[in-house]
Amino acid sequence: MAREKMTGAQAVVRALEAEGVDWLFGVPGGAILPIYDALFDSKKLKHVLVRHEQTGAHAAEGYAHATGKVGVCFGTSGPGATNLVTGIADAYLDSVPMVAITGNVSSALIGSDAFQEADITGITMPITKHNWLVTDVKDLPRILKEAFYIARTGRPGPVLVDIPKDIQNAELEFEYPETVNIPGYHPPVREEPRLKDAAALIRASSRPIIYLGGGVRTASAYEEVAQFAELVGAPVVTTVHGKGALPETHPQCLGMFGMHGARFANYAVQDSDLIIALGARFDDRVTGKLSTFAPEAKVVHLDVDPAEISKLVTATVPLVGDLKLLLPQLTAEVRKAFAASGRADLAPWVKKVADWREKHPLHYAVQGDEFIEPQHVIRRIWEKTQGKALVTTGVGKHQMFAAQYWTTTQPRQFITSGGLGTMGFCLPAAIGVQLGKPDALVIGIDGDGSFQMTLQDLATAVDLKLNIKIFILNNLFLGMVHQWQDLFYEKRLAETPLSDLPDLVKLADAYSCLGLRARKPSELEDVLDRALAHKGGPVIVDIRTRPDAHVYPMVPAGAPLNDMIDGE
Amino acid sequence: MERDEKLPTGSSHTVSLLVENKPGVLHRIAGLFSRRGYNIASLTVGPTERPEYSRMTIVVLLSSKTVEQVVRQVQKLVPVVEVRELSPVDLIERELLLVKIRTPEKNHAELRALAETYEAKIVDVSPDALIIEASGNAGKLDALEDRLATYGIQEICRSGRIALERGFKTLAPPNLK
Numbered sequence: 001m002a003r004e005k006m007t008g009a010q011a012v013v014r015a016l017e018a019e020g021v022d023w024l025f026g027v028p029g030g031a032i033l034p035i036y037d038a039l040f041d042s043k044k045l046k047h048v049l050v051r052h053e054q055t056g057a058h059a060a061e062g063y064a065h066a067t068g069k070v071g072v073c074f075g076t077s078g079p080g081a082t083n084l085v086t087g088i089a090d091a092y093l094d095s096v097p098m099v100a101i102t103g104n105v106s107s108a109l110i111g112s113d114a115f116q117e118a119d120i121t122g123i124t125m126p127i128t129k130h131n132w133l134v135t136d137v138k139d140l141p142r143i144l145k146e147a148f149y150i151a152r153t154g155r156p157g158p159v160l161v162d163i164p165k166d167i168q169n170a171e172l173e174f175e176y177p178e179t180v181n182i183p184g185y186h187p188p189v190r191e192e193p194r195l196k197d198a199a200a201l202i203r204a205s206s207r208p209i210i211y212l213g214g215g216v217r218t219a220s221a222y223e224e225v226a227q228f229a230e231l232v233g234a235p236v237v238t239t240v241h242g243k244g245a246l247p248e249t250h251p252q253c254l255g256m257f258g259m260h261g262a263r264f265a266n267y268a269v270q271d272s273d274l275i276i277a278l279g280a281r282f283d284d285r286v287t288g289k290l291s292t293f294a295p296e297a298k299v300v301h302l303d304v305d306p307a308e309i310s311k312l313v314t315a316t317v318p319l320v321g322d323l324k325l326l327l328p329q330l331t332a333e334v335r336k337a338f339a340a341s342g343r344a345d346l347a348p349w350v351k352k353v354a355d356w357r358e359k360h361p362l363h364y365a366v367q368g369d370e371f372i373e374p375q376h377v378i379r380r381i382w383e384k385t386q387g388k389a390l391v392t393t394g395v396g397k398h399q400m401f402a403a404q405y406w407t408t409t410q411p412r413q414f415i416t417s418g419g420l421g422t423m424g425f426c427l428p429a430a431i432g433v434q435l436g437k438p439d440a441l442v443i444g445i446d447g448d449g450s451f452q453m454t455l456q457d458l459a460t461a462v463d464l465k466l467n468i469k470i471f472i473l474n475n476l477f478l479g480m481v482h483q484w485q486d487l488f489y490e491k492r493l494a495e496t497p498l499s500d501l502p503d504l505v506k507l508a509d510a511y512s513c514l515g516l517r518a519r520k521p522s523e524l525e526d527v528l529d530r531a532l533a534h535k536g537g538p539v540i541v542d543i544r545t546r547p548d549a550h551v552y553p554m555v556p557a558g559a560p561l562n563d564m565i566d567g568e
Numbered sequence: 569m570e571r572d573e574k575l576p577t578g579s580s581h582t583v584s585l586l587v588e589n590k591p592g593v594l595h596r597i598a599g600l601f602s603r604r605g606y607n608i609a610s611l612t613v614g615p616t617e618r619p620e621y622s623r624m625t626i627v628v629l630l631s632s633k634t635v636e637q638v639v640r641q642v643q644k645l646v647p648v649v650e651v652r653e654l655s656p657v658d659l660i661e662r663e664l665l666l667v668k669i670r671t672p673e674k675n676h677a678e679l680r681a682l683a684e685t686y687e688a689k690i691v692d693v694s695p696d697a698l699i700i701e702a703s704g705n706a707g708k709l710d711a712l713e714d715r716l717a718t719y720g721i722q723e724i725c726r727s728g729r730i731a732l733e734r735g736f737k738t739l740a741p742p743n744l745k
């Protein structure tokens with residue numbers, strides 16, 4: 001690439017173009033104006049003007065989740081940058097590749113409590129893979145190259161580049177580097193993968209279980225996982241981020257386990273003698289009380305991040321590396337071990353798990369004709385869309401109902417905020433998903449509380465004429481907290497009832513989009529059909545659901561995984 | 569299987585880091601230790617044989633298993649080029665101690681003798697006070713402090729630990745060796 005004279009701001013635009021960015025999300029302001037001015041001339045970059053930087057960051061996450069590419073968001077100095085923080089933290093905990101670019105006050109003013117100055121590199125240090133405050137315009141191309149590289153490689157995650165205004169205006173000879181050289185980034189692999197040891201454990205196990213997490217998504221290792229799972233023949237459980245890593249219709253797949261997993265899935269994990277964890281991180285929402293987790297199980301843990309190995313659960317055999325490369329090697333090693341020495345008979349174990357599945361299925365009851373059951377809404381949308389839509393969710397009961405009842409059959413189909421659990425994720429993520437996957441049907445399953453945290457960006461969805469369909473399971477409660485109060489706080493409903501505001505149909509009208517409402521079971525089918533048939537922009541659907549429909553089964557926080565309440 | 573419900577407190581471990589000599593690196597490392605609840609007993613930073621890198625020596629009070637986790641987490645920081653726990657057997661470690669003693673001149677001779685036993689030096693003398701400088705491992709300096717206590721210690725200033733491993737092994741990754 002020939003060298004070319006330009007400003008720092010133009011260099012940012014050129015770097016983003018070189019990285020193949022198409023959509024990006026942000027709000028302009030004084031300290032990032034030079035970059036916006038340069039953006040005005042770009043033919044390749046399509047900037048979405050969001051109404052709040054947090055939604056910009058979540059939209060970038062939705063885009064990244066759905067496409068596997070790096071999501072990009074912008075914010076100005078001070079409040080623009082701090083508004084991004086929740087989205088960055090969300091991306092950090094869910095390993096979503098993201099580059100956040102912020103303007104800052106001019107270098108000479110940094111450290112002087114200048115107007116709209118915030119130490120955003122200091123603030124985001126614990127929630128980014130890395131961040132940079134650019135101090136010399138000549139460093140800008142290298143830093144942006146490194147930023148994208150770090151965001152998408154290894155264990156993906158967010159990075160932030162903070163660029164003072166004078167650096168945006170300064171001139172440089174631009175040349176985008178072809179390669180990166182970051183001496184501290186490639187951690188030396190400390191242990192050679194002990195594939196033979198892993199294969200020996202798998203061969204000898206009579207009650208193995210395969211535990212799939214979000215790493216299957218980030219590695220795009222769906223094929224490799226299916227081959228491995230079918231060779232081993234073990235039952236498969238997933239985390240909420242592992243949904244779709246093996247189609248949930250696959251006979252071996254037991255679906256999600258954990259706090260709100262199916263009984264049979266949790267029983268299978270607890271009773272296993274070998275856990276094969278692939279791209280999953282033993283979160284406390286899935287292990288329950290750690291000291292009682294799968295007491296008889298040995299653990300094979302494959303993860304690209306060495307710091308995840310034996311962080312919470314000690315790995316009998318650690319395998320550090322990229323699933324996409326390492327899993328086929330493990331599959332080959334297991335095949336060899338089976339051929340050479342045979343293997344334990346899994347039939348009794350498979351039968352036992354099947355019996356649990358039959359005895360303790362996930363189920364819900366439709367009670368009377370007054371209230372719409374939330375689970376039923378999810379099942380009906382799933383059926384009407386033949387399970388093909390991409391789904392985003394808010395956080396709360398509706399999210400867990402969706403996790404339980406949205407049978408996920410495709411990669412990157414179920415997109416949710418798992419690690420940070422950010423209410424308000426649904427609508428902005430749906431915007432990003434739809435832009436990344438323009439031909440897909442995008443459905444949001446949201447809560448009345450969650451929706452109100454980012455609803456201003458309905459305007460963005462209307463502007464862009466996105467056909468996203470947001471179904472709000474409106475129980476007039478901060479429902480998940482209500483559930484905890486019912487179960488663990490003697491039904492003392494401190495600050496969880498929500499007033500019946502706003503009128504979501506009128507709100508939709510105010511934003512010039514379609515708003516629909518179903519109050520009774522008899523109204524549901526028609527409303528769902530109309531919503532799904534709607535074209536030409538977003539639709540908001542207010543579905544009144546049974547307020548006391550709680551999510552079961554449930555493992556109380558800190559209880560053993562097989563100590564579930566209800567759901568029988 | 570062994571599973572910890574909470575971070576245990578434990579014994580002293582010396583972790584050596586080679587880091588990029590750039591602004592904010594100390595903040596990143598100190599921040600990681602504090603937010604993950606790793607207890608730092610001492611931390612020193614200084615230049616190395618290459619100007620672009622600094623060496624940090626961090627002493628932590630943790631169980632061995634947690635130290636392994638510390639090393640893995642620290643390794644993830646981009647400016648950290650290499651990090652390792654130094655083997656306690658092969659460790660050459662030093663701290664520097666300055667002690668100000670307030671004591672009448674008649675005791676000075678006695679203190680001079682004491683200092684000599686500990687290979688320490690008297691580096692400042694005034695009529696009713698003196699400053700002793702000593703270096704060595706933590707145990708030796710602790711012992712010297714105990715002995716000096718009876719003379720009336722006014723102020724102590726002690727550096728953190730610095731350490732290298734014996735032999736030809738170095739911390740630099742292969743491409744820098």
Ligand SMILES: Cc1cc2nc3c(=O)[nH]c(=O)nc-3n(C[C@H](O)[C@H](O)[C@H](O)COP(=O)(O)OP(=O)(O)OC[C@H]3O[C@@H](n4cnc5c(N)ncnc54)[C@H](O)[C@@H]3O)c2cc1C
Nearest residue numbers: 213214215219239240258259260279281304323418419421
């Ligand atoms: C209200 C609520 C309830 C919840 N209840 C549940 C529940 O019942 N069950 C449940 O499962 N979750 C639940 N969650 C989500 C939970 O908090 C965690 O977010 C989730 O369990 C983590 O999923 P994961 O282990 O797949 O890890 P992720 O956060 O997706 O991490 C992915 C892992 O894969 C590794 N990885 C990434 N790329 C690669 C690669 N290329 N090769 C190898 N490894 C790689 C990463 O290093 C990391 O360790 C709940 C969340 C909320 C908000």
Ligand SMILES: Cc1ncc(C[n+]2csc(CCOP(=O)(O)OP(=O)(O)O)c2C)c(N)n1
Nearest residue numbers: 396397398421423447448449450478479480
């Ligand atoms: C930003 C944020 N604030 C608070 C919480 C705590 N919280 C978790 S679930 C929940 C209630 C969610 O209510 P709603 O969106 O209506 O969903 P429901 O549980 O009723 O389905 C709350 C307040 C959170 N997860 N995120």
Ligand SMILES: [Mg+2]
Nearest residue numbers: 447448477479
């Ligand atoms: Mg609600």
